[in-house]
Amino acid sequence: xxxxxxxxxxxxxxxxxxxxxxxxxxxxxxxxxxxxxxxxxxxxxxxxxxxxxxxxxxxxxxxxxxxxxxxxxxxxxxxxxxxxxxxxxxxxxxxxxxxxxxxxxxxxxxxxxxxxxxxxxxxxxxxxxxxxxxxxxxxxxxxxxxxxxxxxxxxxxxxxxxxxxxxxxxxxxxxxxx
Amino acid sequence: xxxxxxxxxxxxxxxxxxxxxxxxxxxxxxxxxxxxxxxxxxxxxxxxxxxxxxxxxxxxxxxxxxxxxxxxxxxxxxxxxxxxxxxxxxxxxxxxxxxxxxxxxxxxxxxxxxxxxxxxxxxxxxxxxxxxxxxxxxxxxxxxxxxxxxxxxxxxxxxxxxxxxxxxxxxxxxxxxxxxxxxxxxxxxxxxxxxxxxxxxxxxxxxxxxxxxx
Numbered sequence: 001x002x003x004x005x006x007x008x009x010x011x012x013x014x015x016x017x018x019x020x021x022x023x024x025x026x027x028x029x030x031x032x033x034x035x036x037x038x039x040x041x042x043x044x045x046x047x048x049x050x051x052x053x054x055x056x057x058x059x060x061x062x063x064x065x066x067x068x069x070x071x072x073x074x075x076x077x078x079x080x081x082x083x084x085x086x087x088x089x090x091x092x093x094x095x096x097x098x099x100x101x102x103x104x105x106x107x108x109x110x111x112x113x114x115x116x117x118x119x120x121x122x123x124x125x126x127x128x129x130x131x132x133x134x135x136x137x138x139x140x141x142x143x144x145x146x147x148x149x150x151x152x153x154x155x156x157x158x159x160x161x162x163x164x165x166x167x168x169x170x171x172x173x174x175x176x177x178x
Numbered sequence: 179x180x181x182x183x184x185x186x187x188x189x190x191x192x193x194x195x196x197x198x199x200x201x202x203x204x205x206x207x208x209x210x211x212x213x214x215x216x217x218x219x220x221x222x223x224x225x226x227x228x229x230x231x232x233x234x235x236x237x238x239x240x241x242x243x244x245x246x247x248x249x250x251x252x253x254x255x256x257x258x259x260x261x262x263x264x265x266x267x268x269x270x271x272x273x274x275x276x277x278x279x280x281x282x283x284x285x286x287x288x289x290x291x292x293x294x295x296x297x298x299x300x301x302x303x304x305x306x307x308x309x310x311x312x313x314x315x316x317x318x319x320x321x322x323x324x325x326x327x328x329x330x331x332x333x334x335x336x337x338x339x340x341x342x343x344x345x346x347x348x349x350x351x352x353x354x355x356x357x358x359x360x361x362x363x364x365x366x367x368x369x370x371x372x373x374x375x376x377x378x379x380x381x382x383x384x385x386x387x388x389x390x391x392x
Contacts, residue, residue: 019199023207023239030235034311063239067200067246074198074248 008084011077018073022066029059095158102145111138116155192277193381194250196388201251204240205385208233208296212359224319227303228312234300237293250279256286263287275376282373288366295362298355305348 036056039049095116099109114124121139125132139151148154197205211233219225244253262283269275275282281289307315374381 016199019203022200023203023236026239026242027232027235030238031231031311031313034231034309035313038309038311038314064242064246067239067242070200071246071248078248 008077008080011073011080015070015073015077018066018070022063022070025059025066026063029056029063032056032059091158098158102142104142104145108138108142108145111135112142112154115139115142115151116158192379193280193282194384196384198248198251200239200243200247202385204236204243207236208240209363211236212296212363216356216360222306224312224315227307227310227315230300230303231312233296237296237300240293255280256283256289258287258290259283260287270372270376273376275373277377285369285373288362288369292359292362292366295355295359299352299359302348302352302355306345306352 032052033056036049036053039046039052043049095113099112104112110128111124114127119127121132121135124130125135128135143150143154146154146157148157211229215221215226215229215233219229243251249255256278263286266275266283270284280286310318370381
């Protein structure tokens with residue numbers, strides 16, 4: 001999750017930088033437009049005026065395109081935010097449904113969820129205010145209900161669902177779909 | 179796309195937890211510029227004119243953003259509707275307010291009033307300076323300081339009585355509307371405080387850096 005968060009964070013920084021740039025660009029453009037209008041009143045036929053008018057028109061277009069680009073960045077970031085939230089929700093839905101299918105008791109569900117999050121027996125025991133032996137027994141019952149050999153296979157059960165396809169070779173790093 | 183006028187609860191339609199950076203930058207930039215020009219610098223000074231131009235640029239950017247920006251920043255998300263604003267104020271008194279995905283109708287009216295006042299102050303200021311850019315003002319001031327008073331003469335050159343009266347009217351408008359801006363700002367701050375209480379939601383945070391991260 002950290003990397004997804006990092007991407008969003010850098011997206012937000014990019015959005016802030018683009019916005020500040022857009023504000024500065026607008027300031028410059030407005031000053032230039034004022035200058036061009038002043039020139040227009042003095043000598044509209046001069047090469048100086050014509051050149052400056054063209055440059056200023058380009059600046060105005062730059063502001064408009066900059067605003068467009070920024071809007072797109074903002075919308076993209078929001079879509080990613082939402083996709084991340086949906087993915088989180090979807091994963092917890094999948095886990096919930098599977099726990100139900102395995103007929104885990106409420107206590108076993110809590111322990112199973114904590115185990116999935118990577119907590120070890122001692123930490124789970126402390127969080128739940130239970131003895132380590134109890135937690136170990138609960139984990140054993142969870143594994144047997146799920147028909148898995150241990151914690152690694154238990155966690156892999158859900159990761160497999162997320163990856164969506166079987167691993168073609170022995171080396172999982174060769175699969176970039178992750 | 180979120181529709182601004184749904185009867186739904188806060189989950190379906192609520193103002194953004196954090197406004198986009200352009201809205202925030204223009205909001206605080208204009209707020210600072212208005213306070214600076216109203217209270218701290220001298221009217222007609224180079225700084226006053228330059229800050230006035232900055233306000234004009236920020237206002238124009240917000241207008242562009244009102245057409246091109248994300249949904250909640252667009253004018254279409256908060257059309258001016260005095261009847262809806264009155265209804266909203268009545269709800270505010272009774273303590274049960276509806277939530278909107280952008281500005282609420284009263285806040286929207288306040289925004290349009292601000293923009294109209296800002297445009298008026300800017301345009302009347304431009305009339306008063308003859309549309310001179312800050313660069314020209316600086317050049318003229320430098321010329322006068324070096325003993326060349328022709329810049330002053332150029333200012334009044336060929337001006338008829340009608341122009342004079344127009345200039346005086348602009349000055350009057352500039353002053354009155356500038357004071358109106360300060361009154362609007364006070365109302366705005368009071369409105370934000372009231373709404374934040376009624377909606378149980380920190381509206382100021384949405385204009386700064388958003389709600390505190392979990």
